[in-house]
Amino acid sequence: DAGVIQSPRHEVTEMGQEVTLRCKPISGHNSLFWYRQTMMRGLELLIYFNNNVPIDDSGMPEDRFSAKMPNASFSTLKIQPSEPRDSAVYFCASRIGTGESDTQYFGPGTRLTVL
Amino acid sequence: RKEVEQDPGPFNVPEGATVAFNCTYSNSASQSFFWYRQDCRKEPKLLMSVYSSGNEDGRFTAQLNRASQYISLLIRDSKLSDSATYLCVVNKSGYKLSFGAGTTVTVRA
Numbered sequence A: 001d002a003g004v005i006q007s008p009r010h011e012v013t014e015m016g017q018e019v020t021l022r023c024k025p026i027s028g029h030n031s032l033f034w035y036r037q038t039m040m041r042g043l044e045l046l047i048y049f050n051n052n053v054p055i056d057d058s059g060m061p062e063d064r065f066s067a068k069m070p071n072a073s074f075s076t077l078k079i080q081p082s083e084p085r086d087s088a089v090y091f092c093a094s095r096i097g098t099g100e101s102d103t104q105y106f107g108p109g110t111r112l113t114v115l
Numbered sequence B: 001r002k003e004v005e006q007d008p009g010p011f012n013v014p015e016g017a018t019v020a021f022n023c024t025y026s027n028s029a030s031q032s033f034f035w036y037r038q039d040c041r042k043e044p045k046l047l048m049s050v051y052s053s054g055n056e057d058g059r060f061t062a063q064l065n066r067a068s069q070y071i072s073l074l075i076r077d078s079k080l081s082d083s084a085t086y087l088c089v090v091n092k093s094g095y096k097l098s099f100g101a102g103t104t105v106t107v108r109a
Helices: none
Strands: A005-007 A010-013 A019-024 A031-038 A042-050 A053-056 A065-071 A074-079 A088-095 A110-114 B004-006 B011-014 B019-025 B032-038 B044-050 B055-057 B060-065 B070-075 B084-093 B096-099 B103-108
Touching: A005 A088, A010 A019, A019 A088, A019 A110, A031 A074, A042 A065, A042 A074, A042 B096, A053 A065, A074 A088, B004 B084, B011 B019, B019 B084, B019 B103, B032 B060, B032 B070, B044 B055, B044 B060, B070 B084
Parallel strands: A010 A110, B011 B103
Antiparallel strands: A005 A019, A019 A074, A031 A042, A031 A088, A042 A053, A065 A074, A088 A110, B004 B019, B019 B070, B032 B044, B032 B084, B055 B060, B060 B070, B084 B096, B084 B103
């Protein structure tokens, strides 16, 4: 079975450019999460969708970040304009339920470098 | 204070050794606890859930101490393939997971 799919796997861009990260959750999963991982801050939740609706975006750093989930099989995380401090690994994760014990499955991540 | 704190290590152990490490969490109302494993430049993957009574999964044993708010992981008969970073994860509420910074384990031949 296919896991969570993310693209691109690596992105190098220049400061000020727009960056769009893409995620396809596991089929049948109704919850989707975007995380950011850095050495300094570890793994941080950016935004959580349930049934395609954003439930919690309190982790989104600032207005330069936006996320959408137009349907159950696709989500995007956009950074506009990008800054060097946005350099990190961005993970998308999905899970089938909403219970505390439901496992989150992570995608392989997008390694973003902003020069 | 961080929500989940871990000894970053690294723990360098020979093959066959036993290694154990803990993490502490700050929210006494937390209900669910997990250990995730993350290999270098890979995504985190669930290793095991942690139950109040303690639980084993092969060579891995997890313990939860609610009174002291700590979770432990013990790896017996370490293999080279156990080399990874182990993330302590606490479920704050429903969907929100708090991740520790990770404990790095290196098993040497």
